[in-house]
Amino acid sequence: MTLHRVRQLKIVDDVLNERDAQDAIFGTQDLPNGTGPHYEPEAVMYADAYRESCEQAFRDGLGTFRHVFLEEVFEAMAEADPAKLRAELIQAIAVGVKWVEAIDRAAEVEA
Known part of the structure; x- marks a missing residue:
């Protein structure tokens, strides 16, 4: 392995x-999912804003895990369809795991 x-x-x-x-x-x-525009009318606007912020940060060479993670989280918050919400949450969780991997690798280098 x-x-x-x-x-x-x-x-x-x-x-x-x-x-x-x-x-x-x-x-x-x-609990209810609590996602989608009917729970948070601005959810789609936030998702679009975080997507653009992430894309701009990477265009500028300043992209971080924070940018990618928040983009995925806010895309999930904007999604009302349960199947699509599940897919978005899996993406957010996967980015979170990737971020923790990077933290762990950095700690191994420092040790």
């Missing part, structure tokens, strides 16, 4: 442990 995969599995394990802790505190929660 590659170091890359080992790092990813550790992150996923950390996420699953956090989920177990959340369930221990709050129990199973079946």
